[in-house]
Amino acid sequence: DDKTLRTILFAFVAFPCTQYVVADQLLAAVVMSGKGKKESQLQQKSPAEFFSENKNIAGFDNPGKCLYTTIRELVENALDAAESIRNLPLIEITIEEVTKARLNKIRGVEQHDRLDAELYHDFESEDQKKKRLAKEAKDQEKLQKLIAKKGEGASDVTAKKKEIEAGKKGTVGRGNLFYRVTVKDNGAGMPHKDIPNMLGRVLSGTKYGVKQTRGKFGLGAKMALIWSKMTTGLPFEIYSARKGQSNKSHFVLDIDIHRNQPNVHREEQQPNTDHWHGSQISLTIEGNWSTYRAKIIKYLRQIAVITPYAEFSFYYKAEDDKGSMRLVFRRRTDVMPPPPRETKHHPSSVDLELVKRLLQASAANNMVTFLRKEFACINADYAERLVGEMRSGVDVTTSPKDLNSTQVVRLHQLLHEARFDDPRGEHLSPAGEYNLRLGVMKELRPELIATYQGDVRVFEGHAFIVESAVSLGGRDVKPGINVHRFANRIPLLFEGGSDVITKTALKRIAWSSYKINQSSDKVGVFVSIVSTKIPFKGAGKEYIGDDVEEMVGAVKQAIQACCLQLKTKIARAQAAREQKQRKRNLQKYIPNCCSAIWGVLEDMAGSQPHGPKRQRLMQQDDMLEQVKHKDVTLQVLQSKLAEYIERIDTDMALEYQVQQGMAGAAREQLLLMPMTAKHAYGPELHSSTAVIKLLTGF
Numbered sequence: 001d002d003k004t005l006r007t008i009l010f011a012f013v014a015f016p017c018t019q020y021v022v023a024d025q026l027l028a029a030v031v032m033s034g035k036g037k038k039e040s041q042l043q044q045k046s047p048a049e050f051f052s053e054n055k056n057i058a059g060f061d062n063p064g065k066c067l068y069t070t071i072r073e074l075v076e077n078a079l080d081a082a083e084s085i086r087n088l089p090l091i092e093i094t095i096e097e098v099t100k101a102r103l104n105k106i107r108g109v110e111q112h113d114r115l116d117a118e119l120y121h122d123f124e125s126e127d128q129k130k131k132r133l134a135k136e137a138k139d140q141e142k143l144q145k146l147i148a149k150k151g152e153g154a155s156d157v158t159a160k161k162k163e164i165e166a167g168k169k170g171t172v173g174r175g176n177l178f179y180r181v182t183v184k185d186n187g188a189g190m191p192h193k194d195i196p197n198m199l200g201r202v203l204s205g206t207k208y209g210v211k212q213t214r215g216k217f218g219l220g221a222k223m224a225l226i227w228s229k230m231t232t233g234l235p236f237e238i239y240s241a242r243k244g245q246s247n248k249s250h251f252v253l254d255i256d257i258h259r260n261q262p263n264v265h266r267e268e269q270q271p272n273t274d275h276w277h278g279s280q281i282s283l284t285i286e287g288n289w290s291t292y293r294a295k296i297i298k299y300l301r302q303i304a305v306i307t308p309y310a311e312f313s314f315y316y317k318a319e320d321d322k323g324s325m326r327l328v329f330r331r332r333t334d335v336m337p338p339p340p341r342e343t344k345h346h347p348s349s350v351d352l353e354l355v356k357r358l359l360q361a362s363a364a365n366n367m368v369t370f371l372r373k374e375f376a377c378i379n380a381d382y383a384e385r386l387v388g389e390m391r392s393g394v395d396v397t398t399s400p401k402d403l404n405s406t407q408v409v410r411l412h413q414l415l416h417e418a419r420f421d422d423p424r425g426e427h428l429s430p431a432g433e434y435n436l437r438l439g440v441m442k443e444l445r446p447e448l449i450a451t452y453q454g455d456v457r458v459f460e461g462h463a464f465i466v467e468s469a470v471s472l473g474g475r476d477v478k479p480g481i482n483v484h485r486f487a488n489r490i491p492l493l494f495e496g497g498s499d500v501i502t503k504t505a506l507k508r509i510a511w512s513s514y515k516i517n518q519s520s521d522k523v524g525v526f527v528s529i530v531s532t533k534i535p536f537k538g539a540g541k542e543y544i545g546d547d548v549e550e551m552v553g554a555v556k557q558a559i560q561a562c563c564l565q566l567k568t569k570i571a572r573a574q575a576a577r578e579q580k581q582r583k584r585n586l587q588k589y590i591p592n593c594c595s596a597i598w599g600v601l602e603d604m605a606g607s608q609p610h611g612p613k614r615q616r617l618m619q620q621d622d623m624l625e626q627v628k629h630k631d632v633t634l635q636v637l638q639s640k641l642a643e644y645i646e647r648i649d650t651d652m653a654l655e656y657q658v659q660q661g662m663a664g665a666a667r668e669q670l671l672l673m674p675m676t677a678k679h680a681y682g683p684e685l686h687s688s689t690a691v692i693k694l695l696t697g698f
Contacts, residue, residue, distance in 0.1 A: 081187025200262025
């Protein structure tokens, strides 16, 4: 009991020499005290409850990142919905600031005056207030001195002002910041009866299977809805309409986290007078726009790069209109990549538990049919050979459901030991070189760009494709290697240092061998990987592992292929610059050269010829006579020399292009229909812009 424990603890403190005896007595007392307690009960958690307690797994680490992840999940759902019906996506994103007073009014919470100010975290004592005011006065004094020294518009002054403003915000405290997020699309919409389960039940959806998907966990927007309920307690609102429907669905619901069930507050159907189709989801969450503003804008910019066929309209509505902003990422093309298709499991990619599940769920009545229908790259003949190799009491007539545990293990081993054709990757949907090039050019406007799409490769039975783009120059690009990562056509913005793309771009590419300076040149590296299984690492699946050799090799090859293209373009650009510089250098000396030559000619024209050589020259050329009669002047000499430099420069440039293979690479055949069938081509006529073959013999 408590009295015994107090006695033992007193003896332990008062008489240190008896500590071993006291320790034994204390342990015995604790054990005896626990005998009368009730045993712990076995408890279960729903999927929604698990993710609400481990929200960092799904990218909901802090309020700022929660706002970012919410937008990302809703935008990617909107893209999937539009692409599923082959409709060019038009997505509208709105973030609206919600003050605490307004939120309390929505929730019906009364605003009370503070009775005890010291209870609150933003309480400031008199001493703290004096220190703060003294610090602010000192900062203002430093700012005024800096303005007097460098001027009002200096960069150092601007940085100091931002530092002072940040310090003031820090002293006030973070507090709770709330936002209403709305995302609207023109996609397929959702069936009315399925909306509660699709949005109000965790780990339920339409994206499960062997298929390339944008999602990482299969949570979709549900984690955002859980975060909304945890921070504001408000339900979310959804409007949805299918194509051709005269009505649109309207739901107000939330998630029962404990039971993982939807809780519908309102359900109705409204007239769809404007014939709209798609979905619009609105929810109110806690977040932090100021800390993750740059990340959200960067995400939208990169999603616009990888999906140039989509149009994104973003509006941030602040309480103060001065803080509001609008961004529009316009559509650049109407060419959409083919949609990803669901495929069968590859035999070498299945685990033992999946084999058991496929056996029990299969409708096949024999093993040959089971192998042929449930797995890719297995035809009827090969299935018979596999069944014959299994033995262990299994033949072609054995039903898949009749296999015992030993036979299932034998089947699993055989599937991993036997040879199978690699998956062809027809079920994958990369963005494509065309779209990737357009996206980079639209958002960055680089000076040079090269793109590449690799062949289908395989790791652990899963096909994947790597496509890349490398750009030089452009707007808002910092000097050095700027890596942009994409997985299944979605941007990856966090934990880039451990990613296979970042490591390959920074450590495995010899940029100098491609005439690229990785320190001073503005290099953009864009790499997109699509697969039915992306080897993500980390709890939040924010980066792709660097331990898959096949993927390392594919990423390196894709970047190198772009660099090779750029090397040729850089060489051409350097040659063009050298040509222009050579031309400028020659033209710079025209006045001096012509003046010197003209002085000699004038002296010779004004004097009588001496000796036979001078007389022969005058007989062969009447240049001096033209000078004497003013037919040749200094200006004529300068113009003739300028024309000669232009002609020589053009001839040298064409010769260089022919040597570099440009003439053959740039040639396009433009054929004119001859009037008769009897004709032949004459010799090539070269000019600075074209190579012409004339028709002869007709």
